[in-house]
Structure formats: C-alpha cells, structure tokens
Amino acid sequence: MQKNLVIVESPAKAKTIEKFLGKDFKVMSSYGHIRDLKTKDFSIDIENNYTPEYVVPADKKKLVSELKSEAKKADMVWLASDEDREGEAISWHLAEVLGLDAKKTKRIVFHEITKNAILHAIETPREVNIDLVNAQQARRVLDRIVGFELSPVLWRKIKPALSAGRVQSVAVRLIVEREREINDFVSEASFRVIATFILPDGTTLLKAELNKRLKDKQDAYKFLEDCQKASFVIEDITKKPVKKSPAAPFTTSTLQQEAARKLGFSVSQTMMIAQRLYESGFITYMRTDSVHLSDLALGTAKEAIIDIYGEKYYKFRQYHTKSKGAQEAHEAIRPTYIANTDIEGSAQEKKLYELIRKRTIASQMADAELERTTISVSISDKKEKFVAVGEVISFDGFLQVYREDTDDEHEKEENGILPPVKLNEVLTRKDIIATERFTQRPPRYTEASLVRSLEELGIGRPSTYAPTIQTIQNREYVLKGDKDGVERKYHVLTLSKTGIKDVEKKEIAGADRNKLIPTDIGIVVNDFLMEYFPDVLDYNFTASVEKEFDSVAEGEMEWTNLIDKFYKVFHPIVEKTVAIKTEHKVGERELGIDPKSGKPVFVKIGRYGPIAQIGQANPDDKNAPKPQFASLMKDQSIETITLEEALKLFDLPRVIGDFEGEEMVAAVGRFGPFIRHAGKFVSIPKTLDPLSITSEEAIELIKEKREKEEKRNIKKFDEDPAMEILNGRYGPYIAYNGKNYRIPKSVAKPEDLTLEECKKIVESAADKPATKKRAAKKK
DSSP, X not given: OOSEEEEESOHHHHHHHHTTSOTTEEEEEOOSOSOEEOSSSOOEETTTTTEEOEEOXXXXXXXXXXXXXXXXXXXXXXXXXXXXXXXXXXXHHHHHHTTOOXXXXXXXXXXXXXXXXXXXXXXXXXXXXHHHHHHHHHHHHHHHHHHHHHHHHHHHHTOTTOOOOHHHHHHHHHHHHHHHHHHHOOOOEEEEEEEEXXXXXXXXXXXXXXXXXXXXXXXXXXHHHHHHSOOXXXXXXXXXXXXXXXXXXXXXXXXXXXXXXXXXXOHHHHHHHHXXXXXXXXXXXXXOOOOOOOHHHHHHHHHHHHHHTOGGGBOOOOOOOOSTTXXXXXXXXXXXXXXXXXXXXXXXXXXXXXXXHHHHHHTTBOOEEEXXXXXXXXXXXXXXXXXXXXXXXXXXXXXGTOOOOOOOTTOOOOOOSOOOOOTTOEEEEEEEEEEEEEOOOOOOXXXXXXXXXXXXXXXXXXXXXXXXXXXXXXXXXXXXXXXXXXXXXXXXXXXXXTEEEEEEEEEEESOEEEEEEEOHHHHHHHHHHHHHOTTTTOHHHHHHHHHHHHHHHTTSSOHHHHHHHHHHHXXXXXXXXXXXXXXXXXXXXXXXXXXXXXXXXXXXXXXXXXXXXXXXXXXXXXXXXXXXXXXXXTTOOTTTOOHHHHHHGGGOSEEEEEETTEXXXXXXXXXXXXEEETTEEEEOOTTSOTTTOOHHHHHHHHHHHHHHHHHHEEEEOTTOTTEEEEEETTEEEEEETTEEEEOOTXXXXXXGOOHHHHHHHHHXXXXXXXXXXXXXXXX
C-alpha cells in the first residue's frame, strides 16, 4: 500500500511533480474540476439560500472512481491544485466527492514547480481555505444567475440562441462604445512644418519642427512666404539629464499585453503557453496580480546581473502590488531558475520564456541615463520657433536587456542624436516642408489593450481576462479582424530655393489589422442590455462586485449575502423586461421610404444575421403582400448602412449571364456573396462585388472551383460511390461513409489503389480513423 497520494489538476503538472517525490508518493491528476453545476439546468436552489447543485459529469465518473480507490489505499492524501480560488475550489470538491477523512488529508500550495518548493509545501501543509472556495462559488453562482436569467430574455426580444454574461457583456460594451466614438469622430486638419537647416560648416544638416501647427493651407502658405526672406539663428540650447526606470516584473495582464505587442500572441495563446511553462517547472504560477519577487529570486537575479553585466548595472528594487487584495498568488511571473538562459520546448515556449526572463532581470537593473538636448531656432520677425529634440544614451542600464513596448499607435518621433551647435550660429535654410496632417480617431481595441482597460476599471481578475476575451469572440459579439481604410487627399507645401511648390498626394487612412470589432448582433445585444439592465453593464457595479468577491475571500463577507443582495434587485427587472411588449423588434432601424413601392425600409437582426426589409407584415390581412428581405454584405452594418446602400441589396439575386447553357446568378447568403450555376455554389471573394461582377469574372470563378475539385478528387468507384480517394491538406487520403483514413506511406501511387485495397485500408484502420469530417460551423 502506497503511503501518500498527491492529486493535482493536470497530467503535465503531475509528471513534473513526480520527478521530485520519492517512491512513497503517487501523483494523480483530476483533469480540472471533477464536478460542476449542470450544463443545461439552472442548478441553484434559490429557496435554500442559493445552494449550488453540483454533479459529477459522465466523462469524470470513471476518474472519480479511480481517485476514490487510490485515496482509500493511501495513509495521507495531499491536495495540490493551483493556489488561486479556482484551485482551492478544485481541492474542496475533491475532498467532498472522494469523501476524504480530514485527519488524513492535507492541502499544499506552491507557486513554482521546483523540488525545493514542493518539499517546502509538504513541510508546511494547511487545510482547505473555505473563504477562497466561497469566493469562487460566489463568482460561479452569480455568473450562472446572470447567464440563465438574461439569455432567455435575449431569445425573446432579439433572436434565439443568444447568451449574456456579467463580465463578458461589460467587455462588449467597451468595444461597442469605442466603435461609436470612431464612427462619430470628425477628423480636423492642420499643417505640420519641418525645416531642414544647413550648419555653418556647409554640410551638416539639422532638422527641426515648428513649435505649433498651422490651422489651414492659407496659413501654411503665408508662413512659408514669410520664411523666404527670414534669417534663422540658434537661440537656445538646453541639455537635461533624464532617467528611465525598468517596468515591474510581469503580472498576468502585463504578460498578456507584452506578449501581444512583442510576439503577436493572442491573450488565450499566451495563457496556454505560460501554463505549459509553469507545469514543466520553468516559470512561477501564471495567474497573478502581484509584482512581488521572493528573496531567493532577488538574490539569483543579482548574481546573474553582476556576473553578466557588472556591478554598476545592478540596482535592488522591491515592487509593491497596487491592487487591493491581490488575490491570485503571492509573487510575480518569473523564471524558476533565472540562471537558465534557455529551456527545452517549442519555439513559442522559448520566446515567451525569454520575454519573462528578460523582464525579470531588467526589473533589478540600474536606471538608463540619457541626455536630452533641445535646440531652439528663432525666425526673424516671427514669434514662432523651430525646435529640435534629441536624446543620447549615456548609460544604457536596464535597456541593455529589455525595452517595454507601448500600445500608442501614434507615438511622437524624436530626432535621436543632434549635431553639435553653438549659440547664435546663423543657419542656412535648405527647405521647409508643411505637410497636411489630421487628428487621429481613437484606436480600436486589441486583445492586449482591452485587458489593460478591464484591469484599470477593476473588472475581472487574472484568471478571467483570457476566457472573457475568448467568449465574446466565440459568441460572435465581437470579431478580431481587419478594417479597410479610406483614400484621403492631403497637401504638401515645400519651400526650397526655387520657391513654394504645392503638391496634392493621396494616402489610405483608418486601416486596421487584427483589432476587436463589434458585430451587429453584439451592438444590438449591448444596446438592449444598456436600456433594460444598465446596472449589470455599469463599470462601477462590475468592479464593486469584484471587490465583494475579494471580501468573501478574506473572510469579511458571507457569500450568500452578496448573491441575495444582487438577486433581489436583478430578478424583478428580468420579469418586468419580459412583460414589456415592444412595437418594433429590438435593434430595428428605419432608413426611409422605398421610392418604387412607397413602403418603409428597415434594417434589423434576422435569424441568420443582419438583414434589410422593405414593407411590414400584416398578420390581420392574409392577402397583404409579404415584406421583401435581403442579407447585408459582410462589410456593412445596421448602424451605418444608408437607405441607398440598403435598396441596392434588393437588386440581388441578379442574373449575370449564361455559361454552358445555364444561368449564372449572383446572390448573398448567410455565409456571404456567391454565384449559383448548374445547381452548384461558388463563393465571390472580397475583391469582387455581387452587384457589379461581370460574366467573365463569374466564369473564371466557376472554372477555378472546378479545377480545385478535380485536383481534390483523385479517384472514385462506380461500384461503391461512398468510397473516394481525395487530395487533402496533408496529402492523399481515403474518405468512406463520413470518415477519413490515412493511406499507408508504402503506397507510392494512391490513384492506382483498387476498391478492394481501399476496403482493406479502411478495415485495418476502422478502430482509429485519422480525422472526422468537420461539421459545418454553426453561425
């Protein structure tokens, strides 16, 4: 009989821990939670003080049975799930479900998977912290109440299969409000003036910018005219020492932000890779809002810095966490062994590890010292001045290792190193260029900047940022995508030796890549919730609930009181909203009157997404004409579409012409624009418009699709049409009755396979098909 059973939540973590413990210990994994609220039922007994009704899912019953059996054999059971609230709840559920004897059960926590940390945890066990468990239960129950009560309201008022969540809805609100700021933004033009001067040596150049923007082309032209006869003199030189300090070690949110900026990782991707690094014993626990470093980490960082860079590069710093009740863990994210410059793992794991290591080391390094020089150039007979700013690094300090990125897309550029100049030197004008520039609209959110905003507002916690951002995209309230810019004209006035030249140029403005954009459904759901449930979407309310969860975790508040207070206000509003009869469908917008029929034109959310509608249904008159419907294009929104654009949609379906004796028809469906020809459908790419696509372009698309299909189909069998040899992404394979089977590498020519040979391959691999055909993604 083994003496000790250690239960963790992931097999990877179990594998790492097993290496550090002797033969008296057996390590098993619970694979996350072993019980939870029922998926499709409310599962909360409102009448019985909001008691959650937990169940062990069918796929966990065998595992629970195995854990029970092993727990009975052990002298001592060590619950070693993660040290945050979620981990504490996993341990509590394990103790409850496995019926563990309190005298033979110990809870151990560690924020890094190293031998010393594990052995120290076993030397200093504790009991399950019920306050942390209750904080997790409070979040789970409150989110279940909001989801289960709000979602049916959305089904009735907007469209079926919608859902709402407490934190997710607030995140969508942020994105919708930002999109509206962008749509309402009116850009203002001004002229930025940059001069290039020649120093007295006749060759060295100095670039300087006018210390004000000129409001229009007329002002810019007048200023350049005045400069034609002006003289330019070095009026002032100031040198000022500047210090830059390193950023604190990573918390969950700052790691998510930097990994997005520097490595291009999504928030969920960062957390997945960080989890693997933690479970392999390379970094400390990755869900934390603490910037504290342990004495051991501080000591090893000091050794590494002095050893590699020298004494003058080291500076002791102890960072303090600003957020109240930093609840997730007690240390920042750092390498477990700072001396390890490299690790074994995938390319992504190595990149993230390097980022974490560099940030940790930089946090204990000396300030960077810079000298900032500002040169002012006077213009005779004018108040304005040209100013040149440059920075020289006199001591690089922490910049030797790490430089923090920023989300600011429009950072002011600086000149870098300036040439040596003397006071009162007279400069020669080479040229002065006045370029028309425009005020920048607010930037759309990236995943990283959304995390920062949520953190600043106190909404969510380290464990919730990634799931929140993933959920709003999965629900298709928000898309991560691109927005095409619009062409804009601007003027460049250049004063040179030959006079003033005015050139009109063009640029693309407002283009976005990989940004979070609200969908029409997301906008309509947000507006509905803002109208009827403003408290649920209130930033302060959501942040205050997080603080109350913290109070529960600290044992200062009863979790059921928190739920009761919320439910007694929230539930009556739900009942009242359900009873309200609305004249128009939620989100419906009237654009105007159709000039042909004289009927009103609307846009709204239909069963398969946004649609335009001419006329209204009259249920009292069976003979009344039915309304006409048309789907909106993917780049159109019910928020911004005009009457003219909506009416054009009714020109579809449109007959383009004939090909091979069959009509080609352009139309828009739930998955976008397409051509219908001879009973087959061909997608129309973004570069072509279904309203203007020509017969030649359509024929080319049809032929392209045929070629692809011909290349895909290697062989068919008339005797058994279900059997096919196809060309796939990873090479040829056999498709049979909805399942795909690999062709052995020994088969040199798949096209030569007979039906009998194919059947043998299918039979031999019947127990383990390579992949299943993907079902069409539900929109």
